[in-house]
Amino acid sequence: MTTDRIVGIDLGTTNSLVAFMQGESPVVIPGEDGLNLVPSVVALDENNQPVIGSSARRYLIETPERAVYSVKRLMGRGVEDVQEELKLFPFRLADDLQPGEVLRIKLGDKTFTPPEISALILRQLKRNAERHFGGPVSKAVITVPAYFNDAQRQATKDAGRIAGLEVLRLVNEPTAASLAYGLDQKQNGIIAVYDLGGGTFDISILKLHDGIFEVIATNGDTHLGGDDIDNLLITIALDDIRGDMNLDLRRNAEAVQAIRKSVIEAKIALSSQASAKLDVELRGGRRYQREVTREQFEQLIQPIIDRTVGPCKQAMKDAGLKPEQIDEAVLVGGSTRIPKVRALVKELFQREPHSDLNPDEVVALGAAVQANILGGGSVATENMLLLDVTPLSLGIEVAGGVTDKIILRNSTIPASATQFYTTQIDGQANVAMCPRASSAAARKRKSKYSPATASPTSRSRA
Amino acid sequence: MSKSTVSTIAAARTHDAAESCWSCGAMRVAQFCGACGKVQPPAPVDYFSFFGLPPKLNLDVATLEKEFYELSRKLHPDLNARAGSKEQEWSLEQSSRLNDAYRTLKDPIKRTQYLLHLEGVQLEEQSKSATEKARATGEVKKQIVPPDLLEEVFELNMQLEELRMEKKTGEDDPALIAEIEKHKAALEQKYEALFQELQSYWKSWDGLIEREQAGQAVPAGERKQALDKMVDVLNRRNYIRNLVRDVNEALEGSS
Known part of the structure; x- marks a missing residue:
């Protein structure tokens, strides 16, 4: 294509990827190390220079106070939203944070906002693409969890801007995945995309019709993924060590990271083996070892993966569909490699x-397809069009703090709504407009506040 | 009021058809140019006219869907991402109008409510948000019990009250729950039947529109009667829906 290159980026909790449409099929652009996946890890080296991806991993263990992972969990969130995360993740927030202020994370003695850290990852992907093309890349489609709210989406756009990328669209991850699947299958029917990644879970139900990908319902949990499984196993290991060796390592960041590395390896091994060994070398020549069978592992993670059932059922209900009406179920995200997760999807x-x-690459490939559509399309994408929905209901706060929903969740976007409100008291000159996003999970969360004033022309009837 | 709505729709449509494309000058269809395909500035038309439909209530949803997909292929912002900024803006507006129109018209109840709204009828608000709002502001919500339900509702409310009392004292009364479940099933059946009834009023409304289209005068009284019947069915339907919701809330955790 002679026009600007538009790349597709999957900015993941655990790994990030950049892809583009080569001829008629999407391909992932590898990094200098030859690997497609760029771990979403950022560290500062001894000279305070940022290190990104695989090479940043060793800092997680050697100098954990200079490294950060899973920063996607903090995107678009305030200090009051992340208390739970802080218990489970070694995020070190700046000491002088005020309530309501944008989060800042400490790396060494410097601080960064979550979008700034994400921007470092995006910049690395941009560099990888530019190296591949031998020319500049300035436009991108970036994927986000379908269930991201407005603030989380805005933070992702900010990250793109900081990285020097014009973000043409944010595309929902499961929908992007469906584009990659739909490209070579060209079938009509209803598909369910089950996307369990490192930190987020989405379920989307789509209707495919002659190249139109119409999302009928989506649901999810922006804080549910492989991370939760890791944290559970880490907690168990720490308890073991405390009980058996009388050693409390909960505050020892280096030891926790070493355990984390070991449980992740065991988790991955358990997808193909009947048992795996946790083996962590501790300080002073001591060693923590434990055999975990797949059966034990499956029992442990059951409560976590069961949390995906509710959103799946809700999405089917919202779509007005029964399981037998779904033609295909598609797995996306690294955590769907776990046999128990597959069994659950099969049952659902x-x-x-x-x-x-x-499953690690399909979202980025789909983002590349959408990038191609926006760039004017090609033979492969000629008839393709994505019709997505708003995952959360949008409304306006009215008297008494009640949210009056004016655009219901799962409405095809773009959408608009007009609603007439009267002023509360006679002679009122201003109205504060407070848009809110609401869902069962996000009922208390306030959408981005955009104050507006209006001068009512007529007096209220009270 | 009602008469003028229809003539405004007609006027808007002729107005559209008479306009020419801003880009190539050819005559255009409503949202995009038939000759060069460019998206046009949005015109203030109602949802029926947007799809080129008369304001009739019996409509084939499969055809509507097909039309929705076809229009999406012309109007969607993703397919106009490389157009000029004005066109991109129009594409966004037209596309959101298209989505709003499709969402409203494909759903039989929303379609009926929308037609009533076009005809200037104010529907009694009995939605969940209206209930919550009423609770929060302390306003008394208007709630008229449909006459044919009076007796049943009276009995049901007594039983629900009994159930709530028993719940507090931790008693368990399967016979009472069975009674309530029976009422609930009857209500749900009525709810379904009301939809059939609504469809029969659609028929009279559509007949009336057809007569108008054929140039016959329709007396205002007849028009109002057709609308009133639909309003009545919708209100009764809402009432039952809310009642079933109350029953479900009361039953929660007891069965």
Whole structure:
């Protein structure tokens, strides 16, 4: 294509990728190390220079106070929203944070906002793409969890801007995945995309019709993923160590990171083996070892993966569909490699789920397809069009703090709504407009506040 | 009021058809140019006219969907991402109008409510948000019990009160729950039946529109009667829906 190159980026909790449309098929652009996945890890080296990706990993263990991972969990959130995360993740917030202020995370003696850290990852992906093309890349489509709210989306856009990328669209991750699947299958029907990643879970139900990808319902949990499994195993290991060796390592960041590395390896091994060994070298030549069978592992993670059931059922209900009406179920996200997760999906949708495309790469590939559509399309994407929805109901706060929903969740976007309100008291000259996003999970969360004033022309009837 | 709405729709449509494309000058259809395909500035038309439909209530949803997909292929911002900024803005507005119109018209109840709204009828608000609002502000919500339900509602409310009392004292009364479940099933059946009734009023409304289209005068009284019947069904339907919701809330955790 002669026009600007538009790349597709999957900015993931655990790994990030950049892809583009090469001829008629999307491909992932590898980094200098030859690997497609760039771990979403950022560290500062001895000279305070940022290190990103695989090379930043060793800092997690050697100098954990100079490294950060899973920063996606903090995107668009305030200090009051992240108390739970702080208990489970070694995020070190700046000491002088005021309530309501944008979060800042300490790396060494410097501080960064979550979008700034994400921007460092994006910049690395941009560099990888530029190296591949031998020319500048300035436009991108970035994917976000379908269930991200407005503030989380805005933070992602900010990250793009800081990285020097014009973000043409934010595309929902499960929808992007469906584009990658739909590209070579060209079938019509209803598909369910089950996307369990490192930190987020989405379920989307789409209707495919001659190249139109119409999302009918979406649901999810922006704080549910492989991270939760890791944290659970870490907690168990720490308890073991405390009980058996009389050693409390909960505050020892280096030891926790070493345990984390070991549990992740065991988790991955357990997807293909009947048992795996946790093996962590501790200070003073001591060693923590434990055999974990797949059966034990599956029992442990059951409560976590069961949390995906509610959103799936709600999405089916919202779509007005029964499991037998779903034609295909598609698996996306690294955590869907776990056999127990696959079994759950099979049970939910009453069919064997698909995982023909690499679940780690499919979202980025789909983002590249959408980038191609926005760039004017090609033979492969000629008839393709994505019709997505708003995952959360949008409303206006009215008297008494009640939210009057004016755009219901799962409405195809763009959407608009007009609602007439009267002033509360006679002679009132200003109205504060307070838009809110609401869902069962996000009922208390306030959408981005945009104050507005209006001069009512007529007097209220009170 | 009602008469003028329809003539405004007609006027808007002729107005549209008479306009020419801002880009190539050819005659255009409502949202995009038939000759060069460019998106046009949005015109203030109602949802029926947006799809080129008369304001009739019996409509084929499969055809509407097909039309929705076709229009999406012309109007969606993703397919106009490389157009000029004005066109991109129009594409966004037209596309959101299209989505709003499709969402409203594909749903039989929303479609009926929308038509009533076009005809200047104010519907009694009995939605959940209206209930919450009423609770929060302390306003008394207007709630008229449909006459044919009076007896049943009276009995049901007594039983619900009994159930709530028993819940507090931790008693368990399967016979009472069975009674309430029976009422609930009857209500749900009525709810379904009301939809059939609504469809029969659609028929009279559509007949009336057809007569108008054929140039016959329709007396205002007849028009009002057709509308009133629909309002009545919708109100009764809302009433039952709220009642079933109350029953479900009361039953929660007891069965």
